[in-house]
Amino acid sequence: MKKNKAELLLVEDDISLGQTISELLIVNNYNVKWCQNGLEAFNYLENNLPDIIVCDLMMPIMSGEELFLKIRNFRKFDQIPFLIITADVTFESKIKQLQNGVNDFINKPFKIQELVLKIQNFLQYKESIIKQVQNPVSKIQVKSRKNDFFDKIDDIVIRNIKTDVTIEKLASEIFVSKSTIDKKIRKFKQVNVSTYIREIRLNYAIKLIESGEVNVDTLAIECGFNSTSYFSVCFKNYSGLSPKKYINQKIQGK
Structure with missing residues (x-):
C-alpha cells in the first residue's frame, strides 16, 4: 500500500523564500501548506493537524516564537515537531528558543538538503512515538x-x-x-x-x-x-x- 505524503505546515513571510521552500519540499514528496504569518498559521491549525511545522522566527502580525508559545498550551499539538528558521544566529536567540521548547532550528541561509534531512529525522522519531501511544507511558x-x-x-x-x-x-x-x-x-x-x-x-x-x-x-x-x-x-x-x-x-x- 502506498504511504501517504507527510503534511507539512510552512510559515514564512518572505514571498520569494516561501515559494522556493514550498516548491522544493513538494519536489521532495511533501504536501505543503504555506502561511505567511503566525496568525494565519494559527487559524489554519484550529482545524488541521500537520505532521510537522517549519516556521520563520521573525514575522509581522505574529512571530514564530509567539505562534509556538500559543500552540504549546494545546495538547493536540504535543506530538507535532516545531522547527524554527531564523537569520538571528546569536547564542542568546538560540538558547531562548531551546528554552521555549522548540525542537530545533535552521540558520538562514541554508541548503534545502539540510532542511529535508531534519524533517525526515523528526518525522521518523514522531512515528516511533506514536507507535507507543497505547503504552502506559x-x-x-x-x-x-x-x-x-x-x-x-x-x-x-x-x-x-x-x-x-x-x-x-x-x-x-x-x-x-x-x-x-x-x-x-x-x-x-x-x-x-x-x-x-x-x-x-x-x-x-x-x-x-x-x-x-x-x-x-x-x-x-x-x-x-x-x-x-x-x-x-x-x-x-x-x-x-x-x-x-x-x-x-x-x-x-x-
Whole structure:
C-alpha cells in the first residue's frame, strides 16, 4: 500500500523564500501548506493537524516564537515537531528558543538538503512515538502536560504575589482563553479561578511560616492580601487553624 505524503505546515513571510521552500519540499514528496504569518498559521491549525511545522522566527502580525508559545498550551499539538528558521544566529536567540521548547532550528541561509534531512529525522522519531501511544507511558505524558499548565499558573501568581492577579493576566501570559483557564481549573482543582489563586497565596504564606516568618501582618502583606483580618479568615478556612495558632504549633513542634 502506498504511504501517504507527510503534511507539512510552512510559515514564512518572505514571498520569494516561501515559494522556493514550498516548491522544493513538494519536489521532495511533501504536501505543503504555506502561511505567511503566525496568525494565519494559527487559524489554519484550529482545524488541521500537520505532521510537522517549519516556521520563520521573525514575522509581522505574529512571530514564530509567539505562534509556538500559543500552540504549546494545546495538547493536540504535543506530538507535532516545531522547527524554527531564523537569520538571528546569536547564542542568546538560540538558547531562548531551546528554552521555549522548540525542537530545533535552521540558520538562514541554508541548503534545502539540510532542511529535508531534519524533517525526515523528526518525522521518523514522531512515528516511533506514536507507535507507543497505547503504552502506559503516554498517560504519564498527559499528566505531565496538565502539571505544566498549573506550574505556569502558579509561577505567574508567585511572581506577582503582592499584586492583583486576574484571569485576564493569566490568559495573556500563557496564550490561552479565559474560558480554557476556567474549565481546566474547575476540572482538575474543583475550584474557581479566584479560589485557586487565593490557595496559591495561602500555600505561599505557609512556606513563609515554615521559613521562620511569625508576624501575621507581614504574612498578609507579603502574600498580597488587602487586610490582615481577611487574610486570617482565609487562612483558617484553608488550613483549619488561625495564622497565630498555626505559627505557635510550628514553633512548639521545633
